[in-house]
Amino acid sequence: MIDPASLPGRPCAVAAALELVGERWALLAVREISFGNHRFNQIARNTGAPRDRLAARLKALVEAGVLVREDGYHLTQAGRELSPVLWALLDWGSKWAVAQPTIRLRHHHDHDLRPRSVCTECGEEVGPGEITPVSTVEGWGLAGPGETS
Amino acid sequence: MIDPASLPGRPCAVAAALELVGERWALLAVREISFGNHRFNQIARNTGAPRDRLAARLKALVEAGVLVREDGYHLTQAGRELSPVLWALLDWGSKWAVAQPTIRLRHHHDHDLRPRSVCTECGEEVGPGEITPVSTVEGWGLAGPGETS
Numbered sequence: 181m182i183d184p185a186s187l188p189g190r191p192c193a194v195a196a197a198l199e200l201v202g203e204r205w206a207l208l209a210v211r212e213i214s215f216g217n218h219r220f221n222q223i224a225r226n227t228g229a230p231r232d233r234l235a236a237r238l239k240a241l242v243e244a245g246v247l248v249r250e251d252g253y254h255l256t257q258a259g260r261e262l263s264p265v266l267w268a269l270l271d272w273g274s275k276w277a278v279a280q281p282t283i284r285l286r287h288h289h290d291h292d293l294r295p296r297s298v299c300t301e302c303g304e305e306v307g308p309g310e311i312t313p314v315s316t317v318e319g320w321g322l323a324g325p326g327e328t329s
Numbered sequence: 330m331i332d333p334a335s336l337p338g339r340p341c342a343v344a345a346a347l348e349l350v351g352e353r354w355a356l357l358a359v360r361e362i363s364f365g366n367h368r369f370n371q372i373a374r375n376t377g378a379p380r381d382r383l384a385a386r387l388k389a390l391v392e393a394g395v396l397v398r399e400d401g402y403h404l405t406q407a408g409r410e411l412s413p414v415l416w417a418l419l420d421w422g423s424k425w426a427v428a429q430p431t432i433r434l435r436h437h438h439d440h441d442l443r444p445r446s447v448c449t450e451c452g453e454e455v456g457p458g459e460i461t462p463v464s465t466v467e468g469w470g471l472a473g474p475g476e477t478s
Binding site (some may be wrong): 181182183184187188189190191192193194195196197198199200201202203204207208211212214215216217222225226227228229245246258260261262263264265266267268269270271272273274275276277278279280281282283284285286287288289291292293294295296297298299300301302304305306307308309310311312313314315316317322323324325 | 330331332333336337338339340341342343344345346347348349350351352353356357360361363364365366371374375376377378394395407409410411412413414415416417418419420421422423424425426427428429430431432433434435436437438440441442443444445446447448449450451453454455456457458459460461462463464465466471472473474
């Protein structure tokens with residue numbers, strides 16, 4: 181766990197999440213391990229990460245509780261729960277970053293799908309602009325420090 | 330658009346997405362702009378990003394089509410559609426990276442919610458481990474180059 185007040189800027193769980201996994205090689209390593217590639221050499225080849233940076237990043241992910249190292253690298257529960265982050269990046273990237281899809285996601289083996297977000301209270305699909313964030317940190321409103329949201 | 334074959338490792342929309350927005354200050358800048366903070370000084374203060382790195386990152390985001398600079402920085406459609414990535418990071422970070430939530434998301438102003446992913450084909454909620462990725466890139470299977478998935 182990270183004390184958000186120890187981070188620069190707004191104390192925020194997004195910043196804390198990025199402190200743990202917000203580096204390209206970290207999320208790509210999680211992608212590879214979720215694909216069943218558990219060996220350092222496989223992860224290095226398939227991410228294209230420089231080996232020294234990858235080794236440091238994997239060590240940090242083990243320390244952060246996202247991976248365990250035991251006969252290769254494996255996802256912990258925290259690591260498995262990063263899936264929605266990877267799905268959201270894949271969905272966004274498939275639309276805005278590449279011309280052709282590179283990975284398709286299948287559900288129940290024959291549903292070719294793009295995940296959609298729904299509200300857990302009303303079950304409605306939630307789009308950008310339909311969510312209102314509310315700051316719960318004393319002294320930090322949405323506009324910044326010293327403001328209330 | 331990025332040619333995924335120009336990136337190191339597996340040609341993948343996740344890697345392409347991270348090439349565009351996979352840097353901590355990039356996603357935190359998008360967070361601040363989505364909160365209505367459009368000025369460089371606001372973004373710098375609320376992200377805590379070093380000003381020179383932030384300036385370079387905002388310029389890259391404008392070039393990538395995620396932001397427009399027009400009387401401050403604003404999200405394009407591509408930028409607005411990053412919301413599910415930020416929601417997923419907020420959800421994960423609130424559980425695994427911080428002890429206390431820092432931002433709550435409200436839907437319809439009174440639904441205090443955590444977004445959940447559903448399959449667009451069957452409408453079922455999708456959890457980690459229920460998705461099977463399939464590589465659609467010639468010569469790259471899930472296990473790596475030269476494999477078929």
